[in-house]
Amino acid sequence: MTIIRWQPLREIDALQREMNRLFEGLTPITENAASNNFVPSVELEEDTDVIHLKLEVPGLEAKDLDVQVTAESVSINGERKFERTASENGITRSEFRYGKFQRVIPLPSRVQNTATQAEYKDGILRLTLPKAEDEKNKIFKVSLGN
Template sequence: MNLIRRHNGLFPSLLNDVLTPDWFGGMDQSNFAFPAVNIREEETGFTLELAIPGREKEDFNIEVDHDVLTISMEVKDKEETKENGYTRREFRYGSFKRAFTLPETVNADAIEANYEAGILRFSLPKKEEALPKPKRLIEIGK
């Protein structure tokens, strides 16, 4: 099933413009939306990449349970500025959670992850029995 979002007429577009984070004080929440995901299958495994810039590796919680890889993050920021007798406080909170059902061919015990340059990258190696077998020549017997 594909979900297709349509904007017909002025009202939905205007409503979306009003409800954007910029309308309510200019807070950029782009880091708190679902991150973009790339999944690539290779001969020996899968590579899963999530674009999550501006974070630290300690911000992520990653677990595998019953062949489901779950990636989550929760961020709480507090900023306080004091100038000329005024105090300005800003609080930001954001989180996301993504879950991926692993194929039976993935060796869940050998999954590796790293975070570099804003990309959270997973290496999901295939089980030995799922790897392609080398070609062999079979001779015909007598």
Template structure:
């Protein structure tokens, strides 16, 4: 059996190297998360009614002239830029958690819309797009009246209502 001399400084050097690798990984993680925060996209709300699809996008600090909005039958593209304010801080402390830079967001719509009849409103950093549904996407309701006859009566169509009542009598 051979005797091995204990070298405490070599073990300390190994521990120091492992700690440096750990801190390097943490710094890289923080740089990546910082990069992700800088590349932001606006948050949205999407609501479907009987007649329209309503999209609200939150774009705080962005002016209307810095927005590029494109609407097709199947989707919406919102692009823009939140410009950084040039400030000169000569003394004191300055901290900013605002997100600056360009952004782009693609939103798929649940139904086709009439993209040439979109109404847009931009107020207090909230962009609201009201997009009328295409005719084939609107809900159609059929009412059946079987009260007076044993044979089927032709159905009458009515659109724009979600009340689906069938009138039937039992003999």
């Protein structure tokens, strides 16, 4: 039988490291706390020949967005900048979210990224992503266990 020496401070150290790791991603509640939370909503619809992707980014102009498409995913970067305006009482309250964001959306099928079409209107980015030819003709044989 092996004797193991109990070291209670080692366990407390491990607990402290785990708690620090847990709280690293949190930001303090300050004026800029909401800026870290801006993540645009995405809607994805797949047809037989094409994937339609909509991204909700109100308040941004097309020049504020960086869209990159690969055969397997769409990466969208941007920034909603905070514009400070003077108020009568010197207090500003806002529920808007500001700051930089990045969304990487994995696609359910491979696409022809060079044939992507984009439209940006009224704060909605619409991407039309034609599927790759090999994805259109893909047939999957289902085994019934016999």
